[in-house]
Structures are given as structure tokens and as C-alpha cells.
Amino acid sequence: MIAPRRFLPSISSLLALEAVERLGTATAAASELALTHSAVSRQLKFLEEQIGVTLFQRQGRSLTLTPAGAEYARAIRDNLQGIAQASLKVKAGGSRSSLSLAILPAFGLHWLTPRLRDFSARHPDVVVNLGTRLAPFDFSHDRFDAAIHFxxxxxxxxxxxxxxxxxxxxxxAPAMPRVRQVAGLLDLPLLHLESRPGAWERWFDRQGCRADNLGGMIFDQFLHMAEAAALGLGVALLPEFLAESEFRAGRLVTAWPDYTPTEGTYYLVWPAGRPVGRPLQLLLDWLGPGARV
Incomplete structure (x- = not known):
């Protein structure tokens, strides 16, 4: 059920409030919104009257947000962005159904996206929208239908x-010195992924070589780490789907010849408490026939 009208101010007045809080002055807000200074002031006055709370302190033509006004502006900013995103989503999809997926950048680019061509060919009435998220989030706040989780x-x-x-x-990089024994890698600069602490230590342990407290450059994404390795900054421990792409391109070579399994798995995850819509069920059936909540 939608809240009563008295709790739903106009988009124009909310945009004026958000712009003044973000830009600092009504003049700057008026310029961004293509309105006059007096028009912005009227929108803010209507908003105060509807809410029944003083949102601004006025001194001549100067406006200063009260603590309540600043808090309100910050609270509605994400909601305004959500409205804009929803409008863009429906405009881009037209009459087709849409499916929003949160992806991990490297896995999404090198594993999922190439496979989506077949899904789109099988289901041309479904538009798949992709957004990057590097860590688990709250499905109740980020309105994705599903996400890639490692x-x-x-x-x-x-x-x-x-x-x-x-x-x-x-x-x-091809120019990096080659090693004959796994311990030789310890003499080379090692590159680390922020979300995989201890990955190198575990890798060395599986090769029967002890390595503790390894240092080196830290990256937040595999793609950035692979780029650094290609530039000769060090050795990167890369997943197969990304490594093979780099090997084929000739940008990287193997620093040690064998692939090593890790403990993690890539999953598609979706909120169990929310009804599964047709676009998501089509994707689940395509990725793994019969997969359901």
C-alpha cells in the first residue's frame, strides 16, 4: 500500500531539496535544475509546508539547511536515484521483461557475458541488465533479481x-624471469587480491612449499591485477577463465605450469523470500535445468 499523499511530496520539490543540500546554495541548485532562484525557493517552501517541519534557515536570499533538512535530503537521495534507474530500465527494455543481475567484474566479463548470447537468442523477450558488485549486499535495498557470489x-x-x-x-608478463622451482616465485613480486587474503599462502601450501606473511601490491579486482601483471609489476594468481583469455592474447604467460583448485565456488544467488519472476526462472532453467527455489 502506498503512503498517504501528505507523505509524498512532488518530485520537483525533492529534487530542489537534494540539489541545495549537495551543491550548498539555492543559486547553484537553480542553475543545475534550469530553474530561477525564486522557483527553487517556492518548491522548498511548498515542501516545508507539506512536511510541517522547518528544513531551512533563511537570511535574505541565503538558505541554510537545518539538521532535519540535511538528514531528509540525504535520505531521499537514494530514492530519487532509484526512481531514475527504474525509469531507465523500463525505457531500455520497452515492452520486454527485464532481469537485473549483480556480477563480479572478471567472472561476469569472461564467463557469464559470452554465454548470455545464447540465452538472449533463446529468450529475445527478456532484457538482461548487469551491474557490478564486489561483495554481498542486501537484496532488500539493492533491487537486483539475482547476483553472482563466490x-x-x-x-x-x-x-x-x-x-x-x-x-x-x-x-x-612474458619478460618476467622464469623459475624452475616453486620456491623461486617467492623471489618475485607477488600481486594480491583484496577479497582473497592468504590466497598465495594457500597456493604455496598446496605445492608443498611453506610461505607466510607475503607482501606485495593489493588490488580490488582481478582485472586490475591482471593488467598490473601484464605491465610487469609482478606475478598474479588468476582464475582459469581470466588466465586463459590473457594467455590467448599473449599478454601473460604461465609463471608455474599447473592449475590448482581453490575451495570456493561461483554461484548464482537470489533472495529466497521473494517470488521468482519468469525472467529469473528462465535464467535458472537455462543455467541449470530444473533449478528452483
Whole structure:
């Protein structure tokens, strides 16, 4: 049920409030919104009257937000953005159904996106929208239908569909010195992923070589780390789907010849407490026939 009208101010007045809080002055807000200074002031006055709370302190033509006004502006900013995104989504999709997926950048680019061509060919009435998220989030606030998750089945309140197990391999630029023994890699600069602490230590342990407290450059994405490795900044421990792409392009070569399995799995996850719409069910059936909540 939608809230009573008295709690739903006009979009124009909310845009004026948000712009004044963000830009600092009514003059700057008027310029951005293509309105006059007096028009912005009227919108803000209507908003105050409807809400029944003083949102601004006025001194001549100067406006200063009260603490309540500043808090209100920050609270409605995300909602205005959500309205804009929803409008863009329906405009881009037209009469077709849409499916919003949160993806991990490297996996989404090199594993999922190439496969989506077949899905789109089978279901031309469904538009798939992709957004990047590097860590689990709250499905109730980020309105994605599903997300790519790496690790264990540790995202609460979600349904899970396994997509791929992960294998990793050390990769470096062709000009990087070659090593004959695995311990030789310890003499080279090692590149680390922020979300995989201890990945190198575990890799060395699986090769029967002890390595503790390894240092080196840290990156927030595999794609950035692979680029650094290609530039000769060090050795990157890359997942197979990304490493193979780099090997084919000739930008990277193997620093050690064998792939090593990791403990994590790539999953498609979706909120278990929310009805599964037709577009998501089509994707689940396509990725893994019969997968349901």
C-alpha cells in the first residue's frame, strides 16, 4: 500500500531539496535544475509546508539547511536515484521483461557475458541488465533479481545455483624471469587480491612449499591485477577463465605450469523470500535445468 499523499511530496520539490543540500546554495541548485532562484525557493517552501517541519534557515536570499533538512535530503537521495534507474530500465527494455543481475567484474566479463548470447537468442523477450558488485549486499535495498557470489553457501536468505568451481594459476608478463622451482616465485613480486587474503599462502601450501606473511601490491579486482601483471609489476594468481583469455592474447604467460583448485565456488544467488519472476526462472532453467527455489 502506498503512503498517504501528505507523505509524498512532488518530485520537483525533492529534487530542489537534494540539489541545495549537495551543491550548498539555492543559486547553484537553480542553475543545475534550469530553474530561477525564486522557483527553487517556492518548491522548498511548498515542501516545508507539506512536511510541517522547518528544513531551512533563511537570511535574505541565503538558505541554510537545518539538521532535519540535511538528514531528509540525504535520505531521499537514494530514492530519487532509484526512481531514475527504474525509469531507465523500463525505457531500455520497452515492452520486454527485464532481469537485473549483480556480477563480479572478471567472472561476469569472461564467463557469464559470452554465454548470455545464447540465452538472449533463446529468450529475445527478456532484457538482461548487469551491474557490478564486489561483495554481498542486501537484496532488500539493492533491487537486483539475482547476483553472482563466490565462496561458500554463506549468503543468508538466498537460493543457490552452482555455476563453476575455480582453479587458479600464477601468471606474469612474458619478460618476467622464469623459475624452475616453486620456491623461486617467492623471489618475485607477488600481486594480491583484496577479497582473497592468504590466497598465495594457500597456493604455496598446496605445492608443498611453506610461505607466510607475503607482501606485495593489493588490488580490488582481478582485472586490475591482471593488467598490473601484464605491465610487469609482478606475478598474479588468476582464475582459469581470466588466465586463459590473457594467455590467448599473449599478454601473460604461465609463471608455474599447473592449475590448482581453490575451495570456493561461483554461484548464482537470489533472495529466497521473494517470488521468482519468469525472467529469473528462465535464467535458472537455462543455467541449470530444473533449478528452483
Amino acid at each position: 565462496g561458500m553457501r554463506d549468503w543468508p536468505g538466498c537460493g543457490y545455483l552452482p555455476l563453476a568451481h575455480e582453479r587458479v594459476i600464477p601468471a606474469c
